[in-house]
Amino acid sequence: MAIIVQKFGGTSVGNVERIQHVAKQVAKTVSEGHQVVVAVSAMSGETNRLTALAKEMQDRPSRREMDVLLTTGEQVTIALLSMALQAQGCPAISYTGWQVPIQTNDVHNKARIEHIDGKKITDQLGQGKVVVVAGFQGIAMESGDITTLGRGGSDTTAVALSAALNADECQIYTDVDGVYTTDPRVVPEAKRLDTVTYDEMLELASLGAKVLQIRSVEFASKYNVPLRVLSSMKEGGGTLITTEENFGDSDMEKPLISGIAFSRDEAKLMVLGVPDKPGVAFQILGPVSDANIEIDMIIQNQGIDGTTDFTFTVSRNDMDAALEILEGVATKLGAREVMSDDTIVKISMVGVGMKSHSGIASNMFKTLADNEINIQMIGTTEIKISVVIDEPSLELAVQSLHEAFELDK
Amino acid sequence: MAIIVQKFGGTSVGNVERIQHVAKQVAKTVSEGHQVVVAVSAMSGETNRLTALAKEMQDRPSRREMDVLLTTGEQVTIALLSMALQAQGCPAISYTGWQVPIQTNDVHNKARIEHIDGKKITDQLGQGKVVVVAGFQGIAMESGDITTLGRGGSDTTAVALSAALNADECQIYTDVDGVYTTDPRVVPEAKRLDTVTYDEMLELASLGAKVLQIRSVEFASKYNVPLRVLSSMKEGGGTLITTEENFGDSDMEKPLISGIAFSRDEAKLMVLGVPDKPGVAFQILGPVSDANIEIDMIIQNQGIDGTTDFTFTVSRNDMDAALEILEGVATKLGAREVMSDDTIVKISMVGVGMKSHSGIASNMFKTLADNEINIQMIGTTEIKISVVIDEPSLELAVQSLHEAFELDK
Numbered sequence: 001m002a003i004i005v006q007k008f009g010g011t012s013v014g015n016v017e018r019i020q021h022v023a024k025q026v027a028k029t030v031s032e033g034h035q036v037v038v039a040v041s042a043m044s045g046e047t048n049r050l051t052a053l054a055k056e057m058q059d060r061p062s063r064r065e066m067d068v069l070l071t072t073g074e075q076v077t078i079a080l081l082s083m084a085l086q087a088q089g090c091p092a093i094s095y096t097g098w099q100v101p102i103q104t105n106d107v108h109n110k111a112r113i114e115h116i117d118g119k120k121i122t123d124q125l126g127q128g129k130v131v132v133v134a135g136f137q138g139i140a141m142e143s144g145d146i147t148t149l150g151r152g153g154s155d156t157t158a159v160a161l162s163a164a165l166n167a168d169e170c171q172i173y174t175d176v177d178g179v180y181t182t183d184p185r186v187v188p189e190a191k192r193l194d195t196v197t198y199d200e201m202l203e204l205a206s207l208g209a210k211v212l213q214i215r216s217v218e219f220a221s222k223y224n225v226p227l228r229v230l231s232s233m234k235e236g237g238g239t240l241i242t243t244e245e246n247f248g249d250s251d252m253e254k255p256l257i258s259g260i261a262f263s264r265d266e267a268k269l270m271v272l273g274v275p276d277k278p279g280v281a282f283q284i285l286g287p288v289s290d291a292n293i294e295i296d297m298i299i300q301n302q303g304i305d306g307t308t309d310f311t312f313t314v315s316r317n318d319m320d321a322a323l324e325i326l327e328g329v330a331t332k333l334g335a336r337e338v339m340s341d342d343t344i345v346k347i348s349m350v351g352v353g354m355k356s357h358s359g360i361a362s363n364m365f366k367t368l369a370d371n372e373i374n375i376q377m378i379g380t381t382e383i384k385i386s387v388v389i390d391e392p393s394l395e396l397a398v399q400s401l402h403e404a405f406e407l408d409k
Numbered sequence: 410m411a412i413i414v415q416k417f418g419g420t421s422v423g424n425v426e427r428i429q430h431v432a433k434q435v436a437k438t439v440s441e442g443h444q445v446v447v448a449v450s451a452m453s454g455e456t457n458r459l460t461a462l463a464k465e466m467q468d469r470p471s472r473r474e475m476d477v478l479l480t481t482g483e484q485v486t487i488a489l490l491s492m493a494l495q496a497q498g499c500p501a502i503s504y505t506g507w508q509v510p511i512q513t514n515d516v517h518n519k520a521r522i523e524h525i526d527g528k529k530i531t532d533q534l535g536q537g538k539v540v541v542v543a544g545f546q547g548i549a550m551e552s553g554d555i556t557t558l559g560r561g562g563s564d565t566t567a568v569a570l571s572a573a574l575n576a577d578e579c580q581i582y583t584d585v586d587g588v589y590t591t592d593p594r595v596v597p598e599a600k601r602l603d604t605v606t607y608d609e610m611l612e613l614a615s616l617g618a619k620v621l622q623i624r625s626v627e628f629a630s631k632y633n634v635p636l637r638v639l640s641s642m643k644e645g646g647g648t649l650i651t652t653e654e655n656f657g658d659s660d661m662e663k664p665l666i667s668g669i670a671f672s673r674d675e676a677k678l679m680v681l682g683v684p685d686k687p688g689v690a691f692q693i694l695g696p697v698s699d700a701n702i703e704i705d706m707i708i709q710n711q712g713i714d715g716t717t718d719f720t721f722t723v724s725r726n727d728m729d730a731a732l733e734i735l736e737g738v739a740t741k742l743g744a745r746e747v748m749s750d751d752t753i754v755k756i757s758m759v760g761v762g763m764k765s766h767s768g769i770a771s772n773m774f775k776t777l778a779d780n781e782i783n784i785q786m787i788g789t790t791e792i793k794i795s796v797v798i799d800e801p802s803l804e805l806a807v808q809s810l811h812e813a814f815e816l817d818k
Contacts, residue, residue: 016465050485056425057492065495068503069488072481076459079478083466086474094477098507099553120553144508144529 002168003125004029005037007135007158010044012173012232013077019043022232023084025173026130030090035125037165039135039158040081042073063108067137067148071097074134074154082132092130095120097137098146102157104138110150111138113157116164133161155216163223170220170227171238172212177231178239179204179211181407182260186398189408193239193258198227200258201241203350203384217241244352256353256360257405260398263346266296267319268376268388269312271326273336276308283333284310287325293318297346297379297388307336311377313388316342344376345394348386349401361385367404373397411577412534413438414446416544416567419453421582421641422486428452431641432493434582435539439499444534446574448544448567449490451482472517476546476557480506483543483563491541501539504529506546507555511566513547519559520547522566525573542570564625572632579629579636580647581621586640587648588613588620590816591669595807598817602648602667607636609667610650612759612793626650653761665762665769666814669807672755675705676728677785677797678721680735682745685717692742693719696734702727706755706788706797716745720786722797725751753785754803757795758810770794776813782806 006026013019022038029036050069054061061069078094085092100120104111121131135154138147149156155172162170178192179201196204198221205214211229220227220241230238271284285295298312314322323340330338354360364385368375373396377388389397402408415435422428431447438445459478463470470478487503494501509529513520530540544563547556558565564581571579587601588610605613607630614623620638629636629650639647680693694704707721723731732749739747763769773794777784782805786797798806811817 016462019466053425053485053489054492057428057489058496061492062495065488065491065503068491068505069485072484075481075484076462076478079474080462080466082474082477083463083470086471087467094474096477096555146505146508 001033001035003035003037003165005039005158005162005165005167005170007039007154007170007172008041008232009154009174010041010047011175013040013081014044016080019077019080020084020088022173023081023088023090025232026081026085027088027090030130036130037121037125037161037167038081038130038132039154039161040074040077040132041135041154042070043077046073046076064145067108067146070148071134071137071146074136078132078134082130085130085132090130091128092132093124094132094134096134097157098139100133101141102133102138102160103141104147104149106140106143106145106147108145109148111140111147113138113149113160114141116160118161118164121161121165133157155213156219159216159219159223159225159227162225163219167225170225172216172227172229173232174211174229175231175233176211176229177234177236178229179241180259182398182402183262186262186395187260187402187408189402191408192236194237195240195242196258197244197352198241199383200350200352201227203348203381204259204261212241256357257349257351257407258353259350260401260405260407261348261350262394262398264391264394265316266313266344266346266388267316267322267340267342268344269314269319269322269326270339270341271310271330271333271335271337272339273303273307274310274330274333275335276302276306280308280333281310284326284329285312287329288314288322291321291325293322293325297377297386299377299379313344313346313377343391344388345391346386346388347394347397347401348384349405350384352383354383354385363404364401367400368397371396371400410442410444412444412446412574414448414567414571414574414576414579416448416563416579416581417450417641418563418583419450419456420584422449422490423453425489428486428489429493429497431582432490432497432499434641435490435494436497436499439539445539446530446534446570446576447490447539447541448563448570449483449486449541450544450563451479452486455482455485473554476517476555479557480543480546480555483545487541487543491539494539494541499539500537501541502533503541503543505543506566507548509542510550511542511547511569512550513556513558515549515552515554515556517554518557520549520556522547522558522569523550525569527570527573530570530574542566564622565628568625568628568632568634568636571634572628576634579634581625581636581638582641583620583638584640584642585620585638586643586645587638588650589668591807591811592671595671595804596669596811596817598811600817601645603646604649604651605667606653606761607650608792609759609761610636612757612790613668613670621650665766666758666760666816667762668759669810669814669816670757670759671803671807673800673803674725675722675753675755675797676725676731676749676751677753678723678728678731678735679746679748679750680719680739680742680744681748682712682716683719683739683742684744685711685715689717689742690719693735693738694721696738697723697731700730700734702731702734706786706795708786708788722753722755722786752800753797754800755795755797756803756806756810757793758814759793761792763792763794772813773810776809777806780805780809 082092135157184190227241491501544566593599636650
C-alpha cells in the first residue's frame with residue numbers, strides 16, 4: 001500500500017462527465033490498494049469567468065479580493081469530485097486550502113507555501129477515505145487571508161502535499177501522456193521517455209516542452225518527490241521524473257541524451273566593433289537588463305583590431321525594445337554597428353549522460369554540418385548543449401539529431 | 410456615528426450593475442458617518458446552478474459537500490462587492506463565514522449559529538473599512554467543516570452580526586419597501602407601516618405577508634436588534650421592527666391594529682358525531698400529526714346527544730392525506746361523518762393594541778356581519794384574531810376590515 005497524490009487540471013475536471021471520469025480513475029487507484037489524495041484545479045473556463053466579473057468591478061481588482069474570488073473555483077471542484085467519488089461507492093472528503101491547512105506567506109496572487117500540516121489528511125486516509133484537496137490555494141497564517149499560489153499552482157499544491165505526506169508518488173494528469181524525446185509534431189518518431197531526471201526535466205521544460213510547471217519540478221527535486229506525468233484520457237505509465245539515483249538497474253543502458261528541446265521564441269542582437277575595454281559587457285547588457293528584458297545566451301568574440309563583438313539572444317517580443325536601447329549605447333561606446341535577427345531558433349540537447357561522456361558535442365556539430373546547417377551560437381551547461389541556427393533549418397536539424405542520437409530506438 | 414448592518418439578498422446582487430448599485434447605497438451610508446457591515450447572499454441563480462451540478466454527481470448529494478459547494482456563492486459576492494466599494498473610493502474588506510468566524514453547530518444544510526466573534530470586524534470598522542461578510546454560512550468549530558444556515562440564512566447572519574456587534578440597526582434590503590397593513594393587491598389603499606413590533610411581525614409573517622424569514626425576526630426579538638425592512642431599489646425609510654418599548658412618544662397614538670394578514674392555503678376538516686369521551690381529541694389528531702401534517706386552528710363543539718364535533722384546519726396540500734387518515738379513525742371511533750372543505754381562507758387581524766383594548770373582536774365580527782360574510786371558525790391569541798370564512802368572500806372581508814379599522818388613515 002502506497003500513498004499516492006494525484007493532480008487533475010482544469011480540462012480534466014471541465015464538466016460533469018470529466019469529473020465522473022476522474023472519480024473512476026481515482027477509485028481504480030484505491031481499488032489497487034493505495035491511499036489517495038487528489039489535488040484539483042477549477043473547472044476550465046471558471047477562472048476566466050470570475051476574472052471577467054472582477055474586471056467589471058474594478059480596473060485593477062484588489063489582489064486580496066481576487067484570491068477570495070478565484071479560490072471559489074477549486075472549492076466547487078472539490079465538492080463535486082467528492083460527491084462523484086461517493087456516488088461510485090468510494091468514501092471521500094473535501095478540504096479547502098485553509099482547512100488542511102496549507103500555510104503560505106501573505107503575497108496575494110503568488111503566495112509561496114511555507115508549511116503543510118498533514119495530520120487531518122493522514123487521519124482521513126486512515127479512515128479509508130480519499131481526500132480531495134483544493135489546489136492553487138492556501139491561507140496566510142498571520143492575517144488569516146485566503147491566498148493563491150499563482151500560475152501552475154495546482155501542480156505545486158500536489159507536490160507540496162506529496163512532500164508533507166511523504167507520498168510514494170505524485171501523479172500529474174495532463175492532456176499529454178508523458179514527456180517525449182522531442183515534439184512529435186516535428187519528429188513523428190519521437191518516443192515517450194519512461195524516466196527523466198529532475199535536472200533534465202527542468203532543462204526540457206524551460207526550453208519549450210511545456211508539460212509541467214517549472215516551479216513544481218524544482219519543488220519535487222528539492223523534496224525528492226517522485227513525479228509522474230500521465231494522460232487523464234489515455235492509459236499508460238507516463239513519464240517518471242526522479243533523481244538519477246532512483247533509476248533502477250535496467251536504466252544502466254539509459255541513453256546519453258534524453259531529449260531535444262527547441263524554441264522559436266528567439267531573437268539575436270549583435271553589437272559589433274566595440275572598443276575592447278574592461279566593463280564594456282556591463283555597459284552593453286546592463287541597460288537591457290534594467291529594462292526587464294531577459295537575456296539568454298551571450299557570446300563575446302575578440303577581434304584583431306582591438307575591438308570586440310557582442311552577440312546575445314532575447315525573446316522575440318523584446319527585440320525591438322532591446323535594439324533601441326543598444327543603438328543608444330553603441331553610439332556612446334563608439335561601436336561600429338548594431339544588428340538584429342529574429343529569424344533564428346535555439347535547439348538544445350539535454351541528457352545527464354553528458355556529464356560522463358565526451359564526444360556528444362562534436363557528434364552534434366558533425367550531424368548539423370553533414371546537413372549543411374550553419375551554427376551561429378553555442379552554449380553549454382553540464383547536461384545541455386544549445387545551438388542557435390537559422391529558423392528555416394529547425395525541422396531538419398531536430399530530425400537529423402533525433403536520428404543521429406538514436407532517440408527513436 | 411452608529412454601527413449599521415445591511416443585508417442584501419440574491420436579487421439585489423444579481424449582476425454587475427446591481428452589485429455596483431449596492432456599493433453606492435453602502436457608500437452613502439458611510440458618507441453619512443456610520444460604520445457599516447454588509448451581509449450578502451449568492452448572486453441570484455447561482456445556488457440553483459450549483460445545486461443542479463451536485464444532483465448530476467449524486468442523487469442525494471452529501472450534506473457536507475453541499476455546504477462546501479454552495480458557500481462559494483456568497484464568497485464570490487463578497488469579493489465582487491468589496492471590489493465595487495473600493496472602486497468607488499470606499500475602503501472595504503471581505504470575510505467568509507469561517508474568517509469572522511461565525512461559529513455554528515455541525516448540522517449541515519441547516520446549522521444554528523452558536524457564537525460570533527466580532528473582534529476582527531470591529532478592528533476593521535475602526536480602520537474605516539466597510540466589512541463585507543458572506544451570509545448564510547458558518548464554520549462548525551469542532552470539525553472545522555463549512556456549514557450553511559438553511560433557508561433565509563443571510564437574514565439570520567445579518568441579525569446575528571448585529572447582535573454580536575451591538576449594532577444600532579439591522580437593515581434588510583428586499584424587493585418591497587416595507588411591511589404593509591395588508592396585501593396592496595387586495596386593498597390598494599394599504600399603507601406602509603413605519604413601525605411594527607417583533608410579535609406583530611411574527612404573526613404577520615407566518616400568516617403570509619412574506620417579507621422576512623420568521624427565524625430572523627425571532628432572533629432579532631431575542632437579542633433586541635432593531636430590524637428595518639427597506640427596498641434596495643426605492644428610496645424610503647421602510648418599516649422598523651422593534652419592541653413596543655422602543656416606540657417613541659409619537660407612537661402613543663399607534664393604531665390598535667397593525668395589519669390584516671390572510672392565507673388562501675387553508676383547508677377545513679370536520680369529524681362529526683364523535684362519542685364524547687376523554688382522549689377522543691388525541692385519538693383524532695394524533696394520527697394526523699404523526700403523518701407530519703401540521704394542524705393550525707382547532708375547534709370542538711359539544712353536541713346535545715352525548716357526541717361532539719371536531720373541526721380543524723390544515724394546509725391545502727395536506728387535505729387529502731388528512732382525510733384518508735380521518736376516515737380510518739372515524740370508523741374506529743364510531744363517528745357519524747367526516748367532511749372536508751378546501752374553499753376556505755383565514756383572515757387575521759394583528760395588533761399589540763388588542764392587549765389593552767376590548768371591543769376589537771366584536772367590531773370585527775360586526776363588520777363581517779354587515780357584509781353578510783359568515784364566520785366558520787374563530788381563533789385568538791393575545792395580539793391576533795383569526796377567522797375562517799368562505800374563499801369567495803376573502804377580498805370583501807379584507808377590504809371592509811381595512812376600512813372599518815381605518816388602516817388606510
